[in-house]
Amino acid sequence: MTDYLIRGADVLGRGAADIAIRNSTIVDPELLDPTSSDVEVIDAGGLVALPGLVDMHTHLREPGKEDAETILTGSRSAAAGGFTCVHAMANTAPVADTAGVVEQVHRLGRTAGFTEVVPIGAVTIGLAGEQLAELGAMARSAARVRMFSDDGICVSDPLLMRRALEYVKTFDGVIAQHAQEPRLTEGAQMNEGVVSAELGLPGWPAVAEESIIARDVLLAEHVGSRLHVCHVSTAGSVDLIRWAKSRGINVTAEVTPHHLMLTDELVRTFDPVYKVNPPLRTDADISALREALADGTIDVVGTDHAPHTAEHKCSEWTAAAMGMVGMETALPIVVEAMRDYDFDFGDLARVMSSSPARITGASGHGSLEVGASANIVLIDPNSAHSIVPDDHATKGRNNPFAGLEVKTTITDTFFYGHRVLAGGELSTPHPAGASWTDQ
Amino acid sequence: MKHLLDTVSLSRDEAISILDIAEEMTQVSEREVKKLPVLRGRTVVNLFFEDSTRTRLSFEAAAKRLSADVLNFSAKGSSVSKGESLQDTIQTISAMGADALVVRHSGAGTPHRLAHTGWIDVPVVNAGDGTHEHPTQALLDAFTLRRALGGFPASGAVKDGPRGRGLDGAKVAIVGDILHSRVARSNVHLLSRLAAEVHLVAPPTLLPWGVETWPVTLHYDLDEALRSEDFAAVMMLRVQHERMHESFFPNEREYARLWGLSAARLAGLPEETFIMHPGPMNRGFEISAAAADSPRALVLDQVENGVSVRMAVLYRLLTGREETND
């Protein structure tokens, strides 16, 4: 493998410095001889270096829905977006509810070689919400699953949720909850508010999310376990999480780029690209979410990257699938969303890399210290361009930010020392094949 | 005006212009040969994803009286679940040479989507989409009200009918299942744009969240509303029996007792208050037989005016484009 000397990048926004990579590890730059033919020198003046991004929430669709995305196309999309580690949700076909399926996902991720794919196990068999899946077997499998979620569906049975929270303490696991009270959201098509009242689309009240979060933080406190709340979307949810944290409850929370940026006013177009679960909310919710991300109440940004084929989005609103893609636009969107807040590149690295790495136990990610694995992203913060979904590596064209002007471009991604994205272009998978983390 | 998708984006002038054209159209319906040659050679496609014989027949009669050819395309159920996408359905119809699409769909926004995706480039008329809007129903209601409140026969040809005016100052109560009613939504926008004073009367469970932001006065109690206001018209909405199984109200008897237009409530109304209903009526539930059959009920006038109003809409959309070429 090539050694790299990245020169003059603004490291975490704290000033220009050099970063050296040898054998997939960050080393002291003094150790590299820039004149050696084994060392590739990259002039990174004007670029910002961050630890490789970690996404706690993606849908890679394989196995079962390979027409929407595969682990390879999803991995390439991740690399293009600066993600060196992504967690793949369990709602595949078959569902990732056994050691066999999570090992398959894990293996396919290693074969793809563009990012570290960590499977998330289902909490319940078949996401049916009735019986615990083999959480222990998944945790002890080669995939070493630590995070479990029925995402797409809420673990709504309070007793089952309690048991899941208790059980994963065996292996320091975490339950990632998709907070959606099912009875309060039957047939729901969009946020319940003044827009849904006018459009006559069945609404999805904020309380359907908040009541589950309230219940779950109390359960997590009661049994002394770890809870992660997926895609927080309302101001009320922020208040509940802030309260829970002030009580010392072990809860972490996530927000998506789209919930930081888009509101339910967009549903007036009836364009299904804006149909998503949880739904786009209001300006007041956006302000609360941005503030919570800045002050740490919300720990991480998760993309909830959800590719769909055109058939599922080129339909009438009510028949369309829910979800948006977002790995390739996440970082630029978060930068735009947080522009007016006290939120620097260090904060960006915190919410998109080090915190998600800590919560999920992704030990190879989240740090630019000497000795850390060389998972690094370089971004150009002054390269205004508008978003063109057709140019993206994901199969999904359901990106809601098409045409939006952003200032940041992801130029380079180093994945365990291999430059999977070079000057904005995807290159080759990691040459160590399926064994890159074992080096 | 390229499409008629809702009333919320209809200006007062546009609405009055359609009502005025509808006045002209009532003359056609009185003729021996009930036909105008204005849309000869044009094809209007009725695309009904949801059954509604009444509305389809009304549009069909309207198109035929303007000498248009009519194709009825019934595509019940979700298009995606049947394996044929909405896009394929529309492009098929486009290939058959449609000049206008009249669309009925169980999902809110489908006509809007058809008008804006570029799959077909013809005027789209919303004939009712989910619980969103039903603009021609609101226009025919406004037409009927304008006639009745102006002291004219509520339907039929009138020599110097009311033209150029709105419904300024008229107090109209809309009673019943507002939440699930596209008729209510279209009427709220249109009647208030025509400067009527709109009152909504319903149990809180059948009002949408956020209804306080609408340009209306709200009442939960029908008797109190009828006591405190002199309504020019009371519009009763159809309530589906299934709603009680979804706990919107306890049972039909209680609903009828609290929100139905009973014979007793009918007797208590001022003499000049008109009664409306978009049909089909649940007699004995939201409206008593006494109210439905009373001389002040405008229900059949509404049906008759529906044809004239839909003629006006088709005329406006299909001939307006030529005007812009002048």
Ligand SMILES: [Zn+2]
């Ligand atoms: Zn989810």
